[in-house]
Amino acid sequence: MTTTESRDTTTGTRGRTEIGAGINRVDGPLKVAGLAPYVNDFAPDNLCHGALVLSPIAAGRITGIDTAAAEAAPGVIAVLHHLNAPALADTSVKPPPPFQHTQISHRAQYLALVIAETAEQATDATRLVHVDYALTDPLVDPHDPRATPEEDIFGSDTDRGDPDAAFAVAEVVIDAVYTTAENTNNPLGLFATIAWWDGDNVTVRDATQGPAGTSTGLAKIFGLAPAAVRVLAPYLGGGFGAGLRVWPHIVATVMAARIVHRPVSVALTRPQMFTGIGHRPNSVQRLKIGALADGTITAVEHLSTITTAMHDNTFESVTDGTKSGYHFPNLRTRERQIRLNIPSAGAMRAPGEAPGNFALETGIDELAYALDLDPMDVRLRNYANVNPTNGFEWSSKALDECYSRGAELVGWRDRPREVGLLRDDNWRIGYGLAGVSFFWWQPPCTAEVTLRPDGTVLVQAATSDIGTGTYTVMGQLAAELLHVAVSAVTVELGDSAMATAAGAGGSGLTAALGNAVADACRQINERRGKSYAAMDSGQAVTAIGSSKPPDPAEVQLSPSGAFAARFAVVRVDADLGVIKVDRLVSVVDAGRVLNEKTARSQIVGGTVGGIGHALFEEALTDTDTGRVANATLADYLVPVNADVPPLEVEFVGSRDRYNGIGVKGVGEIGLVGVAAAIGNAIFHATGKRLRDIPFSLDRLL
Numbered sequence: 001m002t003t004t005e006s007r008d009t010t011t012g013t014r015g016r017t018e019i020g021a022g023i024n025r026v027d028g029p030l031k032v033a034g035l036a037p038y039v040n041d042f043a044p045d046n047l048c049h050g051a052l053v054l055s056p057i058a059a060g061r062i063t064g065i066d067t068a069a070a071e072a073a074p075g076v077i078a079v080l081h082h083l084n085a086p087a088l089a090d091t092s093v094k095p096p097p098p099f100q101h102t103q104i105s106h107r108a109q110y111l112a113l114v115i116a117e118t119a120e121q122a123t124d125a126t127r128l129v130h131v132d133y134a135l136t137d138p139l140v141d142p143h144d145p146r147a148t149p150e151e152d153i154f155g156s157d158t159d160r161g162d163p164d165a166a167f168a169v170a171e172v173v174i175d176a177v178y179t180t181a182e183n184t185n186n187p188l189g190l191f192a193t194i195a196w197w198d199g200d201n202v203t204v205r206d207a208t209q210g211p212a213g214t215s216t217g218l219a220k221i222f223g224l225a226p227a228a229v230r231v232l233a234p235y236l237g238g239g240f241g242a243g244l245r246v247w248p249h250i251v252a253t254v255m256a257a258r259i260v261h262r263p264v265s266v267a268l269t270r271p272q273m274f275t276g277i278g279h280r281p282n283s284v285q286r287l288k289i290g291a292l293a294d295g296t297i298t299a300v301e302h303l304s305t306i307t308t309a310m311h312d313n314t315f316e317s318v319t320d321g322t323k324s325g326y327h328f329p330n331l332r333t334r335e336r337q338i339r340l341n342i343p344s345a346g347a348m349r350a351p352g353e354a355p356g357n358f359a360l361e362t363g364i365d366e367l368a369y370a371l372d373l374d375p376m377d378v379r380l381r382n383y384a385n386v387n388p389t390n391g392f393e394w395s396s397k398a399l400d401e402c403y404s405r406g407a408e409l410v411g412w413r414d415r416p417r418e419v420g421l422l423r424d425d426n427w428r429i430g431y432g433l434a435g436v437s438f439f440w441w442q443p444p445c446t447a448e449v450t451l452r453p454d455g456t457v458l459v460q461a462a463t464s465d466i467g468t469g470t471y472t473v474m475g476q477l478a479a480e481l482l483h484v485a486v487s488a489v490t491v492e493l494g495d496s497a498m499a500t501a502a503g504a505g506g507s508g509l510t511a512a513l514g515n516a517v518a519d520a521c522r523q524i525n526e527r528r529g530k531s532y533a534a535m536d537s538g539q540a541v542t543a544i545g546s547s548k549p550p551d552p553a554e555v556q557l558s559p560s561g562a563f564a565a566r567f568a569v570v571r572v573d574a575d576l577g578v579i580k581v582d583r584l585v586s587v588v589d590a591g592r593v594l595n596e597k598t599a600r601s602q603i604v605g606g607t608v609g610g611i612g613h614a615l616f617e618e619a620l621t622d623t624d625t626g627r628v629a630n631a632t633l634a635d636y637l638v639p640v641n642a643d644v645p646p647l648e649v650e651f652v653g654s655r656d657r658y659n660g661i662g663v664k665g666v667g668e669i670g671l672v673g674v675a676a677a678i679g680n681a682i683f684h685a686t687g688k689r690l691r692d693i694p695f696s697l698d699r700l701l
């Protein structure tokens with residue numbers, strides 16, 4: 001199926017809709033008209049506002065805090081800090097909850113929350129909070145001799161075969177260091193939280209990607225039953241992974257509402273979005289590839305070091321894609337993290353995969369040129385026909401088709417393979433390729449579906465649609481399975497009181513929630529088949545469906561994530577080093593596609609993120625002060641329209657055999673492989689190999 005031109009089928013006008021149809025997002029009109037209620041659009045009665053006081057130092061401790069002037073300022077109701085914060089039931093959670101002690105472990109750590117009648121009054125009074133500090137020398141630079149790498153805290157290290165013996169007899173060895181920059185998620189929608197208590201129950205509006213998880217997390221911190229913490233997140237202005245954790249500002253808001261006995265709203269400022277909701281950590285990767293002259297890769301060693309906050313861990317499995325992406329018989333992978341006085345990291349679209357793929361797919365390109373082989377042929381020669389991590393056949397894998405179709409679209413075989421031959425005036429033109437094998441992820445999930453006697457359907461689940469199209473595709477799925485029109489189905493999400501569901505993360509929600517919805521629909525159809533009487537008598541039928549992925553060993557299949565081939569055509573100005581991306585072709589095996597249009601949008605959006613990852617995005621920490629030096633959207637560069645060519649997207653493959661409804665997630669794969677494809681194209685254009693992203697002009701000149 002092809003979606004280069006997305007078909008603009010509108011919903012609701014037909015009696016039935018087929019799964020796969022590229023119907024518009026059902027929440028589109030609400031969003032365009034400004035009617036979708038985001039956190040900040042709510043103003044419960046008696047609402048007051050909080051503003052955060054941030055640490056100006058990266059390491060040390062608080063020796064005194066004077067809040068008298070702030071408390072006396074106009075409109076100020078209270079100032080919350082470590083001396084008056086309510087006791088928490090569990091302070092061991094990560095990231096650490098705010099206001100628990102005097103220790104300061106990163107710049108922009110929250111030291112106090114000023115609560116006032118208006119946001120302006122609260123912000124104004126933050127300047128009147130006087131804090132005394134005892135400074136210690138911050139550890140901010142990963143090259144600092146005090147920085148010690150911690151090994152493998154998530155049990156990721158892999159040893160397969162005998163890489164040393166294989167390297168010793170390899171005919172060629174590529175050995176290089178690749179680095180990737182720290183990136184910020186920074187969704188357009190500023191993260192905000194509104195909390196209010198009713199006795200020992202609290203309601204929280206938040207920009208979370210998983211209301212169920214945030215409810216559970218807050219319940220643990222405050223020592224409450226999960227049912228006592230209701231989290232609402234029907235709409236959020238993007239997340240890219242930032243909404244997957246219970247951040248300190250959320251905890252602070254809930255604390256504040258308890259103290260002032262009023263609803264409290266806290267909205268992060270744009271600079272606070274750079275320090276308070278995670279980031280993609282930077283990475284330093286050493287990749288060694290040994291091969292035979294025909295391109296058969298015989299040994300790989302992939303060592304990754306990332307940076308992490310002093311009191312937090314970062315799950316960023318940079319070497320994951322190397323373990324399963326190819327048939328590497330002899331492999332050693334190592335993951336280390338270095339603790340620094342920096343803010344917490346978190347998941348950012350394709351965590352681990354995006355930086356790891358950059359190194360691996362650049363290294364394979366280097367190998368191909370060293371052997372004078374076509375980079376696509378080297379990839380096909382080392383193709384993993386079974387998942388090398390468990391030996392099982394893939395439940396679906398059309399990566400070979402991704403390569404062949406992409407090559408056809410971009411004219412891969414027609415290009416001269418030699419570097420530096422293609423020119424247009426002062427431009428050097430080059431072609432680059434990257435393969436992508438995305439990880440599989442599917443958490444357990446439930447969903448509640450109700451079929452009413454009038455034939456309308458309600459689907460509910462405690463997850464969020466972060467802009468991916470979950471409201472739409474779940475409606476399509478329920479409509480098809482219950483034999484009603486899409487317009488007859490209403491999908492409600494974003495309330496932790498609904499059926500417990502997975503968060504929107506890890507590209508796993510469509511599979512997890514989709515199978516739960518399918519299970520609920522199956523139950524309804526079964527009951528409907530047994531007793532038409534019940535329906536006729538005017539009774540609604542409700543079922544709670546659940547999905548839990550089977551054990552791969554039981555089904556003897558390796559559950560597959562999506563696969564993709566990315567082809568880039570770039571031009572580089574020979575004098576100025578200006579890089580223009582002329583074409584970006586993505587061919588994706590996403591299993592069965594529920595909605596061509598929303599799936600394509602995910603790839604397009606992810607690819608724009610990938611262009612940022614490759615060419616622009618770099619959050620810079622000042623190694624003296626630990627300050628994020630470019631924490632504004634003016635200084636942190638992202639792609640603009642002029643940087644993005646028309647993006648070509650096609651889907652290949654067919655339904656996945658492991659997944660009940662046959663789908664594979666596409667939320668993240670759009671970002672992966674773009675950096676390597678562009679870098680490889682730059683090499684083909686110029687003969688200059690870039691191993692550090694972003695590929696800024698100074699790196700190219």
Ligand code: MOS
Binds near residue numbers: 506507668
């Ligand atoms: Mo994501 S980084 O799974 O929102």
